[in-house]
Amino acid sequence: MPRRRSFDAADVDALLRRNDGIATHAELRAVGMPLRTITRWAHAGPWQSVLPGVVAGHRGPVAQGQLRRAALAYAGAGAALSGLHALDLLGITGDRIAVDDQVLVLIPWTQKRLSSGFVTIERSQREPRVLHRRGLPVVDPARAAADAARHGADLDRVREIFGATLHQRRCSLAHLRDEVFNGPTQRSATARRVLTEVSAGVRSSAEGKARELIVGSGLPQPLWNEAVVIASELIGEADAYWPRHRVALEIDGVRWHSTPADLRRTQAKQRRYSAAGVLLLSIAPADFLEDPGAFLRQLASTLETAERSMR
Numbered sequence: 003m004p005r006r007r008s009f010d011a012a013d014v015d016a017l018l019r020r021n022d023g024i025a026t027h028a029e030l031r032a033v034g035m036p037l038r039t040i041t042r043w044a045h046a047g048p049w050q051s052v053l054p055g056v057v058a059g060h061r062g063p064v065a066q067g068q069l070r071r072a073a074l075a076y077a078g079a080g081a082a083l084s085g086l087h088a089l090d091l092l093g094i095t096g097d098r099i100a101v102d103d104q105v106l107v108l109i110p111w112t113q114k115r116l117s118s119g120f121v122t123i124e125r126s127q128r129e130p131r132v133l134h135r136r137g138l139p140v141v142d143p144a145r146a147a148a149d150a151a152r153h154g155a156d157l158d159r160v161r162e163i164f165g166a167t168l169h170q171r172r173c174s175l176a177h178l179r180d181e182v183f184n185g186p187t188q189r190s191a192t193a194r195r196v197l198t199e200v201s202a203g204v205r206s207s208a209e210g211k212a213r214e215l216i217v218g219s220g221l222p223q224p225l226w227n228e229a230v231v232i233a234s235e236l237i238g239e240a241d242a243y244w245p246r247h248r249v250a251l252e253i254d255g256v257r258w259h260s261t262p263a264d265l266r267r268t269q270a271k272q273r274r275y276s277a278a279g280v281l282l283l284s285i286a287p288a289d290f291l292e293d294p295g296a297f298l299r300q301l302a303s304t305l306e307t308a309e310r311s312m313r
Contacts, residue, residue, distance in 0.1 A: 008034060013034065017029055017030065024052070025075075027040055027056075040057065052072045052119075067136065069103065073107050076118065077121070078115060080109060080110045082141050083107060083146075084146050085122075085149045086101045086102065086150050087105050088145075088150075089167070091135040092135060094172055104154070106122045106150075107124070108126045108149075111126060130142065144177040147167045148181035148182045149185075151192060153189070157192055157210075159207075164196050165206045179201075199213060206253075209226065212242070212287075216301070222246075222305060224242035225242070225243050226243075228242070228243040230278075232278040232279065235278070248279055248280045248308055249308045250275060250282050253285060253286070254285070285300075
């Protein structure tokens with residue numbers, strides 16, 4: 003005769019439904035499932051082990067949301083997502099900031115848990131402000147951005163992360179600075195460098211690269227992401243602006259306009275600048291990356307032309 007189960011399958015199914023298909027061994031044992039059955043089902047049955055002590059109640063690919071839930075389940079009480087996955091849940095990442103499979107989880111300093119598999123565990127002495135998104139605990143945007151900068155993000159990605167977080171007004175520059183400088187100093191050099199840029203107004207990777215060129219060129223330095231106001235009228239917001247010369251720089255991510263509406267908007271903007279007596283220099287990132295010398299010569303010529311017109 004088949005052995006009678008010592009647990010109610012309906013209770014197990016209900017547990018998995020509540021937790022998006024993820025459960026810990028402790029949760030399964032709490033509804034009466036023996037450890038030997040959990041182990042057998044996870045290794046040779048209908049389930050799979052995703053982390054030590056954590057299973058997914060199905061075979062095959064594990065969805066991103068399940069990976070996040072599994073990471074939190076593995077980390078234990080008081081855990082919260084940080085880094086790129088927190089930024090993604092907060093709606094900050096977008097197309098230019100790809101989220102990888104490695105999940106960063108913060109736990110209280112008093113707890114002990116080692117990183118494992120796709121989960122990076124960091125014990126935190128500073129208690130983060132925790133929000134909830136899609137039923138999961140995440141740290142606030144400033145903390146998530148600062149942590150992402152310290153965990154594997156290169157210079158360009160940190161520029162995009164900080165720029166997006168500030169541009170969307172998800173935190174203040176002062177709050178972001180506090181998180182960077184009050185957090186661990188290990189692996190913080192890139193974040194500190196980008197903070198210098200964003201303090202000057204830079205809000206994207208392309209702007210950061212353009213600023214590097216202009217700072218080292220000996221040319222007059224502009225204001226970054228500055229509102230162009232002439233005779234109390236707002237003309238536009240330039241990526242870089244030289245108010246004394248009345249020269250504006252715009253870095254266009256797409257060189258050619260994909261629709262007639264895009265072209266009309268650009269032409270209208272150019273007319274506004276021209277009517278206000280402002281010289282507008284538009285350039286694609288690829289242009290100054292491939293030939294920085296030509297970009298600086300063009301910028302110098304534009305500033306010189308503006309200077310002559312003022313005499």
